[in-house]
Amino acid sequence: MTIRNRLTLLFLSMVAVILAVALTVAYVLQARYSQREFRQRLRDRAEVTGYIFLEQDEMRAGAFRSFQHRYLQALNNEVLQIYDSNHQVRFLEEDERVTLSDKLLARIVVDGEMYFTIGSRQAIGLFYHDNQGDYIIVAAAENKLGRARLQNLALILSLTFVGSLAVIYVAGRIFAGRALAPIAAVNDQVDRITARDLHLRVDEGLRHEQDEIARLAHTFNRMLERLEESFEAQRTFVSNASHELRTPLTATIGEVQVLLKRDREPAEYREALASVLTELQQLKDLINNLLEFTQASFTNFTGDEIRLDELLFEAREAIMPPQRQRVQIRLGELPSDPTALETNGNHQLLARALTNLLDNALKYSGSAPVTVSFHYADSRVHIQIADQGIGIAEKDLQRIFQPFFRADNARGVVGHGVGLPLTRKIIELHGGQLHISSRLHEGTVVDVQLPTGNPTQCSTTQATI
Numbered sequence: 001m002t003i004r005n006r007l008t009l010l011f012l013s014m015v016a017v018i019l020a021v022a023l024t025v026a027y028v029l030q031a032r033y034s035q036r037e038f039r040q041r042l043r044d045r046a047e048v049t050g051y052i053f054l055e056q057d058e059m060r061a062g063a064f065r066s067f068q069h070r071y072l073q074a075l076n077n078e079v080l081q082i083y084d085s086n087h088q089v090r091f092l093e094e095d096e097r098v099t100l101s102d103k104l105l106a107r108i109v110v111d112g113e114m115y116f117t118i119g120s121r122q123a124i125g126l127f128y129h130d131n132q133g134d135y136i137i138v139a140a141a142e143n144k145l146g147r148a149r150l151q152n153l154a155l156i157l158s159l160t161f162v163g164s165l166a167v168i169y170v171a172g173r174i175f176a177g178r179a180l181a182p183i184a185a186v187n188d189q190v191d192r193i194t195a196r197d198l199h200l201r202v203d204e205g206l207r208h209e210q211d212e213i214a215r216l217a218h219t220f221n222r223m224l225e226r227l228e229e230s231f232e233a234q235r236t237f238v239s240n241a242s243h244e245l246r247t248p249l250t251a252t253i254g255e256v257q258v259l260l261k262r263d264r265e266p267a268e269y270r271e272a273l274a275s276v277l278t279e280l281q282q283l284k285d286l287i288n289n290l291l292e293f294t295q296a297s298f299t300n301f302t303g304d305e306i307r308l309d310e311l312l313f314e315a316r317e318a319i320m321p322p323q324r325q326r327v328q329i330r331l332g333e334l335p336s337d338p339t340a341l342e343t344n345g346n347h348q349l350l351a352r353a354l355t356n357l358l359d360n361a362l363k364y365s366g367s368a369p370v371t372v373s374f375h376y377a378d379s380r381v382h383i384q385i386a387d388q389g390i391g392i393a394e395k396d397l398q399r400i401f402q403p404f405f406r407a408d409n410a411r412g413v414v415g416h417g418v419g420l421p422l423t424r425k426i427i428e429l430h431g432g433q434l435h436i437s438s439r440l441h442e443g444t445v446v447d448v449q450l451p452t453g454n455p456t457q458c459s460t461t462q463a464t465i
Contacts, residue, residue, distance in 0.1 A: 007176040008169065015168050016161075023157045030153055034146040035122075039115055041075065042124040046139040049080050050128045075141035077121060082128075083136040090135070098140060108136050182213040190220060198228040248283040252276050286418065304347040307338070308381045308450060311347070312374055315354035323362050332375030341381060343452050345430045353426040356419040357385050357446055363413055365389030365443065376452075383448040392438035400436065 079098050082090050087105050098118055108114045108125035115124050123140035189202045201224060204217040255276050259269065309331075316327050335341065361370040365387035373384040392400060396407040403421045424434045431451045438444040 004173070004176045004180055007179070008172040011172040011176070012165065012169050015172075016165055019161060019164055023161055027150075027153060027157055031150055034143070034150060038122060038141075038143040038146050039124065042122065042139045042141065043113075043126070045075070045078070045080065045141075046124055046126045046137045049082065049139065050126065050130075050135065050137045076144045078141040079118075079121065079123075079138070081138045083138070085134045087136075100138065105136055108138075109134070183216070186213070186217055186220065193224065198224055198231055200224070245283070245286065248279040248286070252279045252283075255279070304345060306343050306345055306347050306350060308341050308343060308383075308452070309334075309338075309374060311351055312354060312372070312383065315351055315358055316372075318351070318355050319358055319362070326362060326367070326369045327358060327372060328369055329372045329374060332373060333377060335376050340379075340452055341376065343381075343430070343450060346426075349426045350430060353423040354383070354448075356423045357448070360419060361385050361387040361389070361444070361446070364410065379452055381450045381452055383450070385446040385448075386443065388443040391440040391442050391444055392436075393440050397436065397438065 081098070081100075083100075083105060084090050087102050098121075100118075104116070105125070109127050112127045113124070115122070117123060118140050121140040121142050123138060126137045128135045128137050186202055189200075193200050202217045202220045204214055204221065255272055259272050264272075312329065316324060316329065319327065358370065358372070366389060368388040371384075371386045373382075373386075375382050390410070392407055396405075399405050400407070401421050401424050403418055427434045427448060427450065433447075433449045435447040436444065437447075
């Protein structure tokens, strides 16, 4: 069943229950009013009968009949009777169809006024005290007019109920259709968007109010933006990766083919093999970077307890000894409790991220030293790596985190453009932040912030290692 049909039936059911209750209450109130009205008429008839017959002593039954037909409106199957204290009929002819028991008459005397039924008639009994004695006045009649009115009212209410449900069903269908039309439009638009049309967007409408439909369209658009970015990044990554993998393989194959064309001196073989080894090492580094980039997307980052200060020194020790001496680590403000420098994460990947940053600083700064500042503040470890190298142009700063991107002034340095995007991904997945500022020909400063587990009071320590 469609949502439109469910909404229509739900709306129709709710209104049907409410309407049925309302019409039933109206019918019951009208029935009670009709009964009260008829009882009041019976009471008036009984009182008039008692007044005319008992108070006017000289009036005979025949005279009262004449007065009744002339001035009083008779009721259907009406019976008017007056009983004395001995329960004998004293007025009007006795109706053979109406027989009142002594027990009922005695009860009327006790209660003073009593309503009851005699077959199809409704009746009232009044106890009447007169100077001539005590009497019981009984008036009975059928409420045919009231029943006819109630039957007519029931018919009208039934037709109103059925007609209202028909109108409400049609209105509910129209209302549900209009209410769900924006959702149907969004569904149609999304259905037309394929992997080749990720640039398309769902129409969010021109309305200022942010209702549920507009928010749904906005959510779809944000999802499409993320998908488009992911697909574009994937296409770029595959294209660049295939190019970067093909280059060293092509160079290696060409070098080997040249060697195999003729016999050569041992020195020539050694020179060619050294060139092949260099290309293969670059290929190995590239493959390792690609594997680590993939691992950074699917690895569990909450497995290891890592001391970040120790991790920094491990990253420096991983650098080749000739370059290691150029890295100067300066310790700033540190916590009094060393456990405050601990964090949870993947030790191998986080070490790889710091090593990449140190390698980049050394690689692009020639023979100049690299300064590393380490301090603790606000439950976070701050690591700053500053070099005095070639720097990065302002136009390239927005693209340095794209895989395989390399600035124009960095193409002469061996590299693949994978290390920096991998580093930022690892740091962000550990809850940290990576910021880079640079000036062309003046150097680059990398700021890394990583959260720690146990914030404590800090003490100031200054050192240079």
